[in-house]
Amino acid sequence: MRFLADLMSQVRNEGEKICEGGGAKAIENQHAKGRLTARERIDLLADPGTFFELGIYAAHGMYEEWGGAPAAGVITGLARIQTRMVMIIANDATVKAGAFFPMTSKKVIRAQNIAIDNHIPTIYLVDSAGVFLPLQEDVFPDTDDFGRVFRNNAVMSSLGIPQTAAIMGMCVAGGGYLPVMCDHVLMTDGSGLFLAGPALVQAAIGQKVSAEDLGGAAMHAGISGTVDFREPDDQACLARIRSIVEKWGYRRLSPWDRKKPVEPALAAEEIYGIYDSSPARPYDMKEILARVLDGSRFDEYKPEYGQTLICGYGRIGGFAVGIVANQKLHAQQIDHEGHKRIEFGGVIYTESAEKAARFIMDCNQNLIPLVFFHDVNGFMVGRDAEWSGIIKAGAKMVNAVSNSVVPKITVIVGGSFGAGHYAMCGKAFDPRFVFAWPTARYAVMSGDSAAGTLVEIKVKQLERGSKKLSEEDKKELSESVKRSYDEQTDPRYGAARLWIDKIIDPIETRDAITQALEAAALNPDVPEFKVGVLQT
Numbered sequence: 427m428r429f430l431a432d433l434m435s436q437v438r439n440e441g442e443k444i445c446e447g448g449g450a451k452a453i454e455n456q457h458a459k460g461r462l463t464a465r466e467r468i469d470l471l472a473d474p475g476t477f478f479e480l481g482i483y484a485a486h487g488m489y490e491e492w493g494g495a496p497a498a499g500v501i502t503g504l505a506r507i508q509t510r511m512v513m514i515i516a517n518d519a520t521v522k523a524g525a526f527f528p529m530t531s532k533k534v535i536r537a538q539n540i541a542i543d544n545h546i547p548t549i550y551l552v553d554s555a556g557v558f559l560p561l562q563e564d565v566f567p568d569t570d571d572f573g574r575v576f577r578n579n580a581v582m583s584s585l586g587i588p589q590t591a592a593i594m595g596m597c598v599a600g601g602g603y604l605p606v607m608c609d610h611v612l613m614t615d616g617s618g619l620f621l622a623g624p625a626l627v628q629a630a631i632g633q634k635v636s637a638e639d640l641g642g643a644a645m646h647a648g649i650s651g652t653v654d655f656r657e658p659d660d661q662a663c664l665a666r667i668r669s670i671v672e673k674w675g676y677r678r679l680s681p682w683d684r685k686k687p688v689e690p691a692l693a694a695e696e697i698y699g700i701y702d703s704s705p706a707r708p709y710d711m712k713e714i715l716a717r718v719l720d721g722s723r724f725d726e727y728k729p730e731y732g733q734t735l736i737c738g739y740g741r742i743g744g745f746a747v748g749i750v751a752n753q754k755l756h757a758q759q760i761d762h763e764g765h766k767r768i769e770f771g772g773v774i775y776t777e778s779a780e781k782a783a784r785f786i787m788d789c790n791q792n793l794i795p796l797v798f799f800h801d802v803n804g805f806m807v808g809r810d811a812e813w814s815g816i817i818k819a820g821a822k823m824v825n826a827v828s829n830s831v832v833p834k835i836t837v838i839v840g841g842s843f844g845a846g847h848y849a850m851c852g853k854a855f856d857p858r859f860v861f862a863w864p865t866a867r868y869a870v871m872s873g874d875s876a877a878g879t880l881v882e883i884k885v886k887q888l889e890r891g892s893k894k895l896s897e898e899d900k901k902e903l904s905e906s907v908k909r910s911y912d913e914q915t916d917p918r919y920g921a922a923r924l925w926i927d928k929i930i931d932p933i934e935t936r937d938a939i940t941q942a943l944e945a946a947a948l949n950p951d952v953p954e955f956k957v958g959v960l961q962t
Contacts, residue, residue: 498532724738
C-alpha cells in the first residue's frame with residue numbers, strides 16, 4: 427500500500443515541476459509582454475475544475491542537450507467550456523518560445539487524432555515561434571511530423587468537427603496555416619501572423635517592413651480579412667471564445683447506453699491495499715473492478731472458463747461497458763482429456779483467448795464500448811500450449827480487437843508484455859485513450875526475462891569462438907540489461923514518447939474512464955463490424 431502511494435506522490439511532484447514550463451524567468455518574460463502563460467489561459471478559458479490534461483509527460487527526459495522541453499512545449503487536454511466538451515491545444519511560449527520539437531508535433535497530432543476519433547471540438551491557443559530549427563529534420567517531413575497538423579485541420583473540418591484558433595503571440599512560417607484552417611480565427615493586439623518575419627522578408631526580397639504592418643492584428647482584421655475577431659488582450663480573447671462556444675448547437679450523440687451514474691459500493695481508496703506487483707502475492711482483479719464499476723455490479727461472462735481473463739458487463743459513470751481484464755490469481759482448469767492443471771495468473775491461455783475473442787465480438791454486435799485492464803505476462807508457451815492451438819486462439823483475439831468498431835479504452839495496471847500487450851488492445855490497436863497506473867510496465871518482455879535471454883545468447887556466441895564468459899561478466903551483463911529494460915518499461919518513459927496518454931492515480935481510474943467515455947459519446951458514427959477470416 428505504501429509503495430503505491432509513494433509512487434503516486436512521486437508522479438504528482440514531477441507533474442508539478444513540469445507545470446512550471448520554462449521556469450520563473452520565462453514566465454516573467456511572458457508577463458512582461460502583457461501576455462498570460464498557456465496554463466493561465468486555460469484556467470480562464472475552461473469551466474473551473476474541468477481541465478483533464480493529457481500528455482503532461484511528453485518529452486520527459488528528452489532534449490536535455492537543448493535544455494529540455496517540459497510537456498513538449500505544448501499543453502493538451504479535455505475540458506468543458508460553457509459545459510461543452512472540447513479539446514484544448516495550447517502552445518507554451520515559456521518553453522523555447524513555443525517552438526516545435528519533434529515530440530511537440532507528435533503531441534499535437536495525438537490530441538488531434540483523439541479529437542478526430544471522438545469528434546471533439548478543438549480550441550487552439552497559438553503562441554509559437556515555429557519549428558525548432560536545430561532539429562528540423564525530425565520535425566518537418568514525415569507523416570507524424572509538423573505538416574500532419576495542417577492536414578488534420580482540413581480533415582477535421584471535412585468531418586464537421588468545430589475548430590477555433592486564437593493567435594495570442596507569434597504564429598510564423600508554416601505554422602501560420604493552422605489558425606487560418608479553423609472555423610474561427612481570433613487575434614490579440616501585439617501578436618504576429620506571417621509566413622515570413624521582417625528579417626526574412628528583407629533577406630529574401632529586400633523589403634523593409636515592421637512586424638505590425640507585415641502581419642499584426644490590425645492589418646489582418648482590416649486589410650487581409652484573415653482574422654474574424656480582433657481582441658485587445660488575452661482576457662478579452664478568451665472571453666470571446668467562451669461567448670462563441672456558448673452559442674453552438676447540439677449534435678446527434680452516439681448510441682452507447684448511459685444511465686444515471688451510481689458510485690461503487692466499495693471505496694476506491696482500498697485499491698492501494700489490494701494491488702500487489704509481486705508475483706509471490708497474486709491479487710484478485712475482480713476486487714479492483716468492484717471499486718471502479720457502478721454499484722460494484724458485474725455480470726461476468728463464462729466465469730468458469732478461461733479464468734485467467736475476466737470478461738463481463740458493467741457500467742462506469744453510467745455508461746454500459748464490456749470489461750476484458752487479466753486475472754492475477756492462479757486458476758485450476760480441466761482440459762479436454764479430463765486432466766487438471768494449474769493456470770498461472772496474468773498469462774493468456776487458449777481457453778481465455780477464445781473466450782475473450784467471442785466476448786469482444788458480442789460487445790461489437792450489441793454496441794457496448796470496451797475497457798481493457800492490463801496486467802499480462804503474455805501468452806502461454808510450451809508443447810501443451812502449442813498443441814492446444816494457442817496461436818490460433820491468440821490470432822482470433824487479435825482479429826476481434828483489431829476490427830472492433832466500438833470505442834476501446836485501455837488501462838495498464840501492471841505488466842503489459844509481448845503479444846499479450848497487443849491482444850489486450852495496446853497502443854497499436856487504436857484505443858481511444860491509453861491510461862496507466864504508476865505501477866505499469868510494458869515491453870517485449872520483463873527486464874529479468876530479457877537479461878536471462880541476452881546473457882544466454884552472448885554465452886553461445888562466445889562458445890562458438892571457443893571463448894567463455896566468466897560468472898562475474900555474466901552478472902555484469904545481466905544487471906546492465908536489466909537496468910536498461912527497467913528504465914524503458916517505466917510508464918514515464920512510455921508517457922514521454924506518447925505511448926501513454928495519462929498516468930493516473932489508481933483511485934481516479936473510474937473518473938478517467940468516465941471522461942474517455944463522455945468524449946467517445948460525441949461521435950455518433952459506428953462503422954459496420956466485420957472481422958474477415960477467423961482461425962477456427
